Amino acid sequence: MVIWDHIGMWVAAVLTIAIFSLLYRDNPFYRAAEHLLVGVSAGYYVINYFYASVIRKFAVPVFQQGDLWLLPGGILGLLILLRLSRRTQWVSRYAIAFYVAAWSGYLIPSVIQERILIQLQGTIPPQPGTVPWDAFLGAIIVLIGVISILIYFYFSAPHTGVLGRISQVGITFLMIGFGASFGYTVMGRVSLLIGRFQFLFQELPESLMNM
Amino acid sequence: MKKTGPVVFGFLIGVLMLLHHFTPSSWIGDRYNNVLDWKQVVFGITLILGVISLFTYHWKKIERRAEGWGYSVITVAGLIFMIAVALIFTPERGPYPWMFDHVQAPMQATMFALLAFYVASASYRAFRARNFHAALLLTAGVIVMLGRVSLGELIGIDSVSTWILDFPNTAAKRGVMIGVGLGMTATAIKIITGIERTYLGKGA
Amino acid sequence: MTTEARPSKTDAARPRRPLHDWLANVDRRVIFIAVAVATALPLIFPLNLPIKTSREARAYYDEIERLQPGDEMIFVFDYEPDLMAELDPMSIATLRHAFRKDIQVIALTDYPGGPGIAERILGEVAAEYGKTHGTDYVFLGYNPDYSATMLRMGESIQATFPTDHYHTPSSELPLLQEADRYAEVELLATVTGSALAEYWVIFAGGSYGQRIIAGNTAIQAVLIYPYFQTGQLSGFLGGLKGAAEYEKLIGTEGAGLRGMDAQSMAHLLIVCFIILGNIGFVLQRRYQRRLEREQDGGAKREQGDGVKR
Structure with a gap:
């Protein structure tokens, strides 16, 4: 480990503690670290954005490989920058319209196929006897759940009578789903804390031993 | 030119991208690929615009000596330093990757690690079995929380947790997913046909 | 030094905090410290709990x-x-x-x-x-x-x-x-x-x-x-x-297996806090209902007294 890595470990430790200090109360050390994070991240990102989009996706193909078909991409990119002036702001609408419409165009068939049709297909239970009984029962539960949730989200008729009772079943499924999400959210957040503690209590002392 | 032009332009691009799925035409295929390439350039430059806005916001704060301007100095200094070292030493070596590894990464990771404390506090304060549905949410949450770790596996709760995730949870997520999918499709159609144009900003 | 200067623990002027109130209102910093301890200790002293694969x-x-x-x-x-x-x-x-x-x-x-x-x-x-x-x-x-x-x-x-x-x-x-x-x-x-x-x-x-x-x-x-x-x-x-x-x-x-004991302990602690919060919630609700009943009873008695007069 070179000296700069050791210094880096200690810088990281100090900054980690500065961020953790928010748990006690808001304080200048936390604020300073927070603002440093914003500045450094923005600097890191802008270099990556610039290299990836302007150099690699525009300058290299157009000027080094002579692919003029990529020229309009650069022009549309320049139009976006016209947002910075109030007088020319409207021109950037072309670039925004291009971006959003292109996204919409390729999204429609993909979403219909992958998020709607295949998911609906997966909701149809298999024929009884072709799968173990518990899997079949599970498939029936999934079918009931999906139908009742879709009815719960159907707002064109009042949720009374049969519709109301079915949508109540939908809410029940949603609550179990939210509960599962909650359990996993706790798991995720705790894992992130474990990562920082592994750094403070395991990696940092190791770095000290190797100095 | 200012209002209808972008909508018509958007319509043509949207239809081209949609057509690609329904035609084997190589000309349309090539233009489809062009649009995908252009889109990546536009996206990258839009994000650069975001960083410019961030810089301008903090710079103005420093100029006006607004409250907390000292912190803005830190932000601006961090941003300029990163750009400068990337240009001087290249992004592959020197202070640029060092700053990422030892300043940005640990701080960003810690910022999110803070949420472990807040989620614990919020669970204690807000997670109350006030009625049947709240009790159901709570029970499912606790079972999944315990069932997905070693401790839950030791007491045999993991099979219940797996069952919840495989069936009722799949049903819930799929129901929402199909609903969101329908919403996304409807919005995309409205954008291409020019019915939805709020994304173009005021006056469009 | 006089004895009056130091109030005793059984000072009647300081009302004791009821159990339900204590259970339902644990200070957030206590929770934070408990989470930190439950997560850090298993990293320093591993329990080596077994894990199953999904x-x-x-x-x-x-x-x-x-x-x-x-x-x-x-x-x-x-x-x-x-x-x-x-x-x-x-x-x-x-x-x-x-x-x-x-x-x-x-x-x-x-x-x-x-x-x-x-x-x-x-x-x-x-x-x-x-x-x-x-x-x-x-x-x-x-x-x-x-x-x-x-x-x-x-x-x-x-x-x-x-x-x-x-x-x-x-x-x-x-x-x-x-x-x-x-x-x-x-x-x-x-x-x-x-x-x-x-x-x-x-x-x-x-x-x-x-x-x-x-x-x-x-x-x-x-x-x-x-x-x-x-x-x-x-x-x-x-x-x-x-x-x-x-x-x-x-x-x-790797870091995944090494972190599993801490994950278990932190989850257990959070579940304990949820149970604690709910016990406090139930006790507090019972206490409030009792108070409401007592107030209702008092009001009825007063109304009854008024009618008699």
Whole structure:
């Protein structure tokens, strides 16, 4: 480990503690670290954005490989920058319209196929006897759940009578789903804390031993 | 030119991208690929615009000596330093990757690690079995929380947790997913046909 | 010194805090300290609790296991430093598994904060297995616009990434001459903390039939069960537990397995707090109902007295 890595470990430790200090109360050390994070991240990102989009996706193909078909991409990119002036702001609408419409165009068939049709297909239970009984029962539960949730989200008729009772079943499924999400959210957040503690209590002392 | 032009332009691009799925035409295929390439350039430059806005916001704060301007100095200094070292030493070596590894990464990771404390506090304060549905949410949450770790596996709760995730949870997520999918499709159609144009900003 | 200066513990002027109030209003800093202790102690003094492997993790493992030496795999670092703790162990384990089997890896990232993570992990694991950049693996770097990137790669990876992360033209990278589109790549693995696993399924899986496995944060994992059930996703890992399961399957101990005891203890503590909060809530509700009954009774008595008068 070179000296700069050791210094880096200690810088990281100090900054980690500065961020953790928010748990006690808001304080200048936390604020300073927070603002440093914003500045450094923005600097890191802008270099990556610039290299990836302007150099690699525009300058290299157009000027080094002579692919003029990529020229309009650069022009549309320049139009976006016209947002910075109030007088020319409207021109950037072309670039925004291009971006959003292109996204919409390729999204429609993909979403219909992958998020709607295949998911609906997966909701149809298999024929009884072709799968173990518990899997079949599970498939029936999934079918009931999906139908009742879709009815719960159907707002064109009042949720009374049969519709109301079915949508109540939908809410029940949603609550179990939210509960599962909650359990996993706790798991995720705790894992992130474990990562920082592994750094403070395991990696940092190791770095000290190797100095 | 200012209002209808972008909508018509958007319509043509949207239809081209949609057509690609329904035609084997190589000309349309090539233009489809062009649009995908252009889109990546536009996206990258839009994000650069975001960083410019961030810089301008903090710079103005420093100029006006607004409250907390000292912190803005830190932000601006961090941003300029990163750009400068990337240009001087290249992004592959020197202070640029060092700053990422030892300043940005640990701080960003810690910022999110803070949420472990807040989620614990919020669970204690807000997670109350006030009625049947709240009790159901709570029970499912606790079972999944315990069932997905070693401790839950030791007491045999993991099979219940797996069952919840495989069936009722799949049903819930799929129901929402199909609903969101329908919403996304409807919005995309409205954008291409020019019915939805709020994304173009005021006056469009 | 007079005895009056120090109030005794049984001072009648200071009312004792009722149990329900205490249970329902534990100070947040007490909770914070308890969470910190419950998470830190098992890291310092491990309990070595056993873990089981899930069906999803086995499916993820099997997908890489069935590949042959020389096969190509796309590996995507779809996350930033905020989620390193959860996802780094998955990336490290996946690359170890792939390099151990002599699978050629085409790595990239859809996040601008991803290159730093990818370079560190790829560098470490490649050095461990003696792999060289360009022939055994390539790092293409960050590309803006995830959806356009996913779709464009189906037509040509070289056109999507005209150069690699280190400015070498893609046409000069031997690995990309063998695999330039999804059809020429056996498997795509994404390790992600966002909905990108879904988008890989929609765009790379749906439009080009690419086989996909995903490592996910715990929060995201719960949302992708439907894709696993339909087979759109061939396998997945969920959170640090998923990483630990996968580490167990490939037989290497990493941060996932090392963190599992702390994960168990922290979960147990949070469950205890939830139970504590609910006991306090029930007791408080009973207390309030009793108070209301007493007040109602008092008011009725007063009304009754008024009528008598």
